[in-house]
Amino acid sequence: MTKSSLKNCTGLHVVAQTPFRADGALDLDSIDTLSAFYYGHGARGLTVLGVSGEQGKLTPDECIATAARFIAAANGHRIIVGVSSPGLAQLVTVTHQVMAEGADAVMICPPRGTQTDDDLMRYFDEVFACIGDTPTVLQDFPVHSGVKMSPTLIRRLVEAFPQIGVIKEEDLPSITKITRLREELGTSVRILTGNNGLYLPQELARGADGPMAGFSFPEMLSGVDDLMRNGDREGAHDLFDRYLPLLRYEAQGEWGIAIRKEVMRQRGAMECAALRAPGPVLTALDRAEIRSMIDRMGLEFKFDNKSAA
Template sequence: MLEAIEGVFIVAQTPFDDRQDIDLPSVDTLVDFYARHGANGLTVLGVSGEAGKLTGEEALAVAGRYIARAGTMPVIVGVSSTNLAHLSRLTNAVMDAGAAGVMIAPAPGIRTDEDLFRYFETVFAAIGDVPVVLQDFPFATNVGMSVPAILELVKRHPQIQVLKEEDLPSLNKITRLRQAGGRRIAILTGNNAMYLPLELERGIDGPMAGFSYPEMLSGVFRLHRAGDIQAANDLFDRYLPLLRYEAMGFWGVAARKEAMRRRGALAHATMRQPGPALTADDHLEIDRLIARVETRLAEAA
């Protein structure tokens, strides 16, 4: 069960080779890289994991490889789809493979609370008693979920055990959710962890985000949990220029993959098309930003 989870759930990349085919051996090196740098769990087939570019068979292959390599580390699989049959089939398959749960966002096109409630009634009728992360990400879905609507969904559906909160601005929404009472669920936050120290102050249970230096995410979380708020903020600040650079949508994911390739986490930085390709100028910027991070870490040491 996921209600009590906390810590860093890394949003894992989907690796492709230089022909844009799935690179399953790099899944293994990615899992080892994330674990070595403090991940408590993984989230695969998310938006920045390029899930929308995979076939159903590829999605299952990637998720299955992550689950197998992760061992006892929990893996949450994104299954959001406008095709309910696909959502249900993928959910059943990944849960059979050993996933800890699935992540589901409301389908685009939902406009009212009544639409929202009806949609999730249909989803849970299809997938049954599966632990679910409810993803609140209107930037990607164009569906806004108010605090009362989220609380009602949590009340109606005990399968919802985690909220991934990445509506902006996130801070007051987190506070309202935490102060509302009712059944407590874990809250993890995304948005590339751009607001992580502040969100931890508001009561989240950890980040569900990707970054080419996941040790920053785990380090900030540990320091904050230990009560050393100043040190947590100082550590966050050392990485902020590169973190901000990676926050530019799918272009930022391309930069993240390149940084992780340089760190040996995956063999290729390929983005499956359609998608951005880095230029020579981009590579020079990444050079400078990584050097800046390394300099600030050395100065702090």
């Protein structure tokens, strides 16, 4: 396979949460309900084991098991697996395993230490020498990786490595970076956006092909994308604005992921809202604040009375 397998990678690709049990063990059973939740709210595919999917807290075997369960539940939807790692050996091993399980592509963010353009070209030369023609999403997320990639360098990477079919653009300001990337790349690759969806209408207006983000109400992300795609910019902004208080509230790093998982637990997407340690644990005050916010937003969603895990 080459990047041609990613040429139709448009629309919402949710960055999936990884469900755990209260004791920190993987909850593979909840992957089935979680997948159905995402697809029922407009996801065309999932990106599993991303940053907000707590990939860094899983062993390689757990990464493979998690990806395999999402693949089994895909029901024809695209599955992209995050395989970024400080070490090339783990990246290569996990890539081969998840592709053998049936993943459609992998996502790679360059590791810290690859600072110059020459460093980055050498790094990806080594990567693709090992993983061959695996379809790849290139993640541009310098806040997380510490690695800056200019639009000119990204064009060089895309030209040198046709396996790269999608850029996940998260370099702020993302809207101007998307404009520059379209100038450099035209429509030769797809551009999906992250950053929790905080700038989604503007990013789509600049030429992004859809969101690759996590949010406890993914129907907003897919809805905004559909409205923009159909030329209804006012409707897209109206829908986005309705959810903005909670979207902003979730955009608080790992604590925001805890908020997101709790809301999704309450929506029936997963059994337990726990993050794997080390990670934040919500208090009763935190949960009351979430309930108050969602009530004020007038969303059609009622919290249950279960204690949060």
